[in-house]
Amino acid sequence: MPGWLIYFIIFGTIFGAFGGAAVLIWFERRLLGIWQDRLGPNRVGPLGIGLALADVIKLFAKEDWVPPFADKFVFVFAPTAIVMAMLLGFAVVPFAPGIHVIDLNIALLFFMGMTSLAVYSVMLGGLASNNKYALLGGLRSAAQMVSYEVFMGLSLMGVVMLTGSFSLVDIVNTQAEKGWFVFSQFFGFVAFMMAGIAESHRLPFDLPEAEHELVAGFHTEYSGMKFGMFMVGEYLGLILISSMICTIFFGGWLGPDFLPPIFWFTIKTFVFICFFILLRAAIPRPRYDQLMIFGWQYLLPLTLINLLVTGAVVLWL
């Protein structure tokens, strides 16, 4: 691989991810509008696409305010952590054969490590705000993310067993031979998807934010671009989880030959982003204890049984 190409891919990934996150602000509202029989934003530019730009300008132009009672250093650091962690997570995503920032042999572990680092952002943000709503949001997010991480990892172990490798490129190549893992690892897929929603705290599981109970949860005290960083981090997480589901369970770049592989990757990721937005439009938020019971009493046994059965199949068949 020539030296300039890797820089091209790195910058392409960063700008693609940020651009995607910015466009998602508009796209999500638009889709929510369609599904709720509204129009959604349609005033700024054709179909309201200018809203993404207007939102970015607004966030940059707002006063950058740190509350006097906050822990200043942590308060400023927290929003950057989530964006950094999510962007680092993109490093291991293989977009097409040969088009990836790095092909680690522990790519899955790296990805899970990076999504776990995002917990710090939310937790520190809630703690440094010195505000009871923010603190409650931070507490909730810490408990939620730590418990959902357990079976997020476990749900992927079946795939790892079938592949014999943690590398995402190997996982996709194995799917070329064995078929998409969504068929052989259906319960792993279900558990991973649920955990993915909880990890990126998207709407059915957005208890750290929970507008109705906690004002805005962990980012109550944030405004301007610091809040924007949290929002961008959330959308980056959404794109990252979608691309991960696409890579691990839906064959990544694999697809019929009439389109180049990167298009197949983009299309599949796009479908999952739409699916996450559909979840937001359709499903109400559960209570906090229900969330925990759902995680520990249903999803964890499900992934363990899945792991056991997969292990037996790999061992004896």
Added chain:
Amino acid sequence: MLNILKAIWSQLVTLVEVLRHTFSKADTVQYPEEMPYLAPRNRGRIVLTRDPDGEERCVACNLCAVACPVDCIALQKTEDEYGRWYPEFFRINFSRCIMCGMCEEACPTYAIQLTPDFEMCEYDRQNMVYEKEHLLISGEGKYPGYSFYNVAGKSIKNKDKGEARNESPPVDVRSLLP
């Protein structure tokens, strides 16, 4: 176990139902470009109407001001040279008005009427106070041809109600019932 399956099924049905809304038309009315239909009886901006001869219908009886629950109507009675009453000033403070229509119901001469117009925003609160020249319209509103003085006569010695000059036969109130 059955309950869990039922719950999962219910969630999936929800997703499909919402997804089906992709193809349904939005209920939004794009208001400034696309005006919603308002019934003629919609209660909006208040006007003062005139009778068929072009005279003010209002007789300054103050019933509307009494009926108004928010006291937004102010008027002052005065008399013309024939002794007929009319308002010297008639003022409605639309920043208080709640468009309840009590004044219209109280009015014995059909003078004060509510119209379907509701676009009355102002940047300056003072402009929400409408004086008589703003309220008076040149038409007859919802009751064309009605003239209070033509039907408000009194029976005198040889003439019954409505038989004198310039009088119409009295309104048969029973025929107005549905």
